[in-house]
Amino acid sequence: MESAGLAKKPQAEGRAASHSLSIRNLSKYYGALAAVDDVSIEVERGKFLTLLGPSGSGKTTILMSIAGFVQPSAGEILLDDRPITNLPPDKRNFGMVFQGYALFPHMSVEDNIWFPLRVRGVSRAEAAKSVTASLELVQMAHLAKRLPTQLSGGQQQRVALARALVFQPDLLLLDEPLSALDKKLRADLQWELKSLHARLGTTFIYVTHDQEEALSMSDDIIILRDGKIEQMGAPGELYERPVTRFVADFLGKSNFIRGQSTGADGNSFRVAVQDIALQQAGRVAANEAVLIALRPEKISVSRTRPSLPNAIEGRIAAFNYYGSSYHLQVETGGLGDLIVTVPAWKCEIDPAIGNSIWLGWEPDASVVVRDN
Amino acid sequence: MKGDFREKFGRGLVLGGAWTVLAFLILPMVVIFPVSVTDQYYLSLPKDGISLEHYAAFFTNEIWLSATAQSVIIATCATIFAVILGSLCAIGCWRLSTNLSESVRTFMLIPIIVPTIVQALAMYRFWIDLGIIDTYIGVILAHTLVAIPYVIITVSASLANFDLRQEQAARSLGASMPQTIRWVIVPSILPGLLSGALFAFTISFDEIVMVLFITSRAIYTLPKRIWNGIEDHLDPTIAAVATMLIAATLALLLLDLWVRHRRQRRLEQAASVGE
Numbered sequence: 276m277e278s279a280g281l282a283k284k285p286q287a288e289g290r291a292a293s294h295s296l297s298i299r300n301l302s303k304y305y306g307a308l309a310a311v312d313d314v315s316i317e318v319e320r321g322k323f324l325t326l327l328g329p330s331g332s333g334k335t336t337i338l339m340s341i342a343g344f345v346q347p348s349a350g351e352i353l354l355d356d357r358p359i360t361n362l363p364p365d366k367r368n369f370g371m372v373f374q375g376y377a378l379f380p381h382m383s384v385e386d387n388i389w390f391p392l393r394v395r396g397v398s399r400a401e402a403a404k405s406v407t408a409s410l411e412l413v414q415m416a417h418l419a420k421r422l423p424t425q426l427s428g429g430q431q432q433r434v435a436l437a438r439a440l441v442f443q444p445d446l447l448l449l450d451e452p453l454s455a456l457d458k459k460l461r462a463d464l465q466w467e468l469k470s471l472h473a474r475l476g477t478t479f480i481y482v483t484h485d486q487e488e489a490l491s492m493s494d495d496i497i498i499l500r501d502g503k504i505e506q507m508g509a510p511g512e513l514y515e516r517p518v519t520r521f522v523a524d525f526l527g528k529s530n531f532i533r534g535q536s537t538g539a540d541g542n543s544f545r546v547a548v549q550d551i552a553l554q555q556a557g558r559v560a561a562n563e564a565v566l567i568a569l570r571p572e573k574i575s576v577s578r579t580r581p582s583l584p585n586a587i588e589g590r591i592a593a594f595n596y597y598g599s600s601y602h603l604q605v606e607t608g609g610l611g612d613l614i615v616t617v618p619a620w621k622c623e624i625d626p627a628i629g630n631s632i633w634l635g636w637e638p639d640a641s642v643v644v645r646d647n
Numbered sequence: 648m649k650g651d652f653r654e655k656f657g658r659g660l661v662l663g664g665a666w667t668v669l670a671f672l673i674l675p676m677v678v679i680f681p682v683s684v685t686d687q688y689y690l691s692l693p694k695d696g697i698s699l700e701h702y703a704a705f706f707t708n709e710i711w712l713s714a715t716a717q718s719v720i721i722a723t724c725a726t727i728f729a730v731i732l733g734s735l736c737a738i739g740c741w742r743l744s745t746n747l748s749e750s751v752r753t754f755m756l757i758p759i760i761v762p763t764i765v766q767a768l769a770m771y772r773f774w775i776d777l778g779i780i781d782t783y784i785g786v787i788l789a790h791t792l793v794a795i796p797y798v799i800i801t802v803s804a805s806l807a808n809f810d811l812r813q814e815q816a817a818r819s820l821g822a823s824m825p826q827t828i829r830w831v832i833v834p835s836i837l838p839g840l841l842s843g844a845l846f847a848f849t850i851s852f853d854e855i856v857m858v859l860f861i862t863s864r865a866i867y868t869l870p871k872r873i874w875n876g877i878e879d880h881l882d883p884t885i886a887a888v889a890t891m892l893i894a895a896t897l898a899l900l901l902l903d904l905w906v907r908h909r910r911q912r913r914l915e916q917a918a919s920v921g922e
Binding site for chain 2: 342343344363364365367368369370371373374375377378379380381390391393394395435438439442448
């Protein structure tokens with residue numbers, strides 16, 4: 276069983292954990308295939324939780340179970356310790372934002388936003404104030420009379436957000452809401468979503484396969500793989516201390532070095548990779564096989580041998596220029612090909628194919644991960 | 648040069664064939680029109696001039712008017728029932744979309760496949776047991792049954808373009824399933840629904856085989872009256888009625904085309920304004 280308390284201390288005394296969501300031992304089978312396999316999650320009101328994983332990892336199935344569109348094969352979902360597992364979607368009071376916006380094409384923007392109030396018996400006149408306030412929240416008040424098809428993708432997603440928030444839901448569920456937008460707009464909306472979350476204090480549960488979105492907005496991230504929780508924690512924690520090869524590779528980029536522990540050396544231990552000796556922070560008993568994950572930006576480059584515990588010479592096999600940085604592919608012989616990220620504006624070496632350079636890193640720059 | 652000739656000849660053959668078939672389809676209908684304005688007292692082409700007396704005869708004859716009224720009542724009721732039942736069936740099958748629901752949808756098309764005369768015979772036997780022979784209920788029921796498949800086909804086609812996430816969005820926003828159907832699904836599939844209704848009305852309005860089997864004296868629909876009219880005496884009023892029917896059908900068809908065209912145009916315009 277996988278379980279962890281993501282709940283942290285409430286930010287304010289007045290908003291104690293009065294609306295929490297608990298997912299207990301949730302499983303969903305499609306025939307023999309487990310889309311979600313015994314997953315338990317605790318999320319406290321006011322958090323921004325992201326379910327991150329590749330396609331087929333079960334993240335959308337979990338979200339759809341929370342929303343009520345997928346009936347779990349086993350397990351329970353509780354809101355405030357009240358079971359909602361068998362409640363139909365319309366009785367749950369959760370706002371939801373979809374990947375394709377899912378605006379009603381035959382209704383104007385304001386009628387789309389009136390809709391959740393309309394089904395709750397609020398007349399158009401009574402709803403007018405809330406509708407306008409909700410549109411102002413997403414800076415769309417000036418386009419209230421338009422039809423959805425007359426809006427751009429970003430504008431449509433803003434309307435979808437306003438519609439999902441106008442009835443003050445207990446939770447806001449977001450299913451890859453930015454994936455249909457272009458890169459620049461996606462970055463803008465990440466800022467907006469985060470500030471919206473801070474202003475409203477509503478719990479956001481966000482599903483994405485985009486690690487940048489997950490890192491930039493979330494309080495907590497759950498990384499899913501094959502229907503199971505691989506690792507969960509705050510973004511920095513997951514990035515700096517991935518537990519498995521999968522996490523180190525999925526969240527950001529990593530170089531992987533396979534070696535053999537040869538015993539402790541102060542606060543670190545030695546790793547033999549063929550005839551190269553490396554120093555790695557932590558402690559692993561001698562003669563154990565270890566897998567080291569090393570972030571490309573934590574490797575320093577120089578023309579001469581650096582005075583670092585780990586250093587190796589290599590030849591530049593390929594490079595990409597990204598404006599802010601170079602990505603170098605360096606052939607090192609003993610350690611294989613390493614990817615290195617170097618800030619472009621103060622690059623000390625000449626990034627030309629064939630040039631020899633030195634790579635170096637501290638023992639605590641890399642982490643030991645479980646191979647899976 | 649030789650290839651050029653063969654190409655031209657081939658094209659001429661195809662075009663000629665196409666026009667012949669078209670003429671074969673349309674000419675009998677076109678002939679009806681001059682016959683309807685004949686000045687004679689039997690079915691014939693006008694001799695000494697044209698006259699609208701047979702149109703006048705239709706509008707002053709109690710028998711023709713009552714037959715028309717009966718047909719309109721029956722077709723309207725059958726259309727309403729067929730649209731409600733057919734679209735509910737289509738929505739249900741679409742919503743479930745399992746192997747079973749697919750089979751149900753195919754099964755529902757049987758009234759189109761089975762020869763009408765066979766169905767008419769079966770209904771005749773069954774309607775006697777039910778005691779609804781020669782009643783409005785009996786004819787409406789029979790016409791509803793044959794019209795349902797057309798509604799299912801047109802509504803299913805509309806639903807194929809409907810984004811399931813819109814339904815999910817409505818439900819997550821607090822709409823019950825009936826509210827979702829009324830406010831989200833039906834407005835989206837309205838063109839398919841209207842087409843289905845048009846089909847249902849047309850089919851009921853000119854259906855005769857079943858009517859001949861399951862009615863006797865009380866129910867006289869317009870097609871049945873025309874049929875009897877031809878058997879009894881060759882009254883040119885029939886031609887006038889036929890002309891008006893063709894005109895009405897043509898008008899409905901053009902209306903359907905126009906509605907679709909306008910919707911398409913509006914969507915395209917909207918799409919070009921967005922982005």
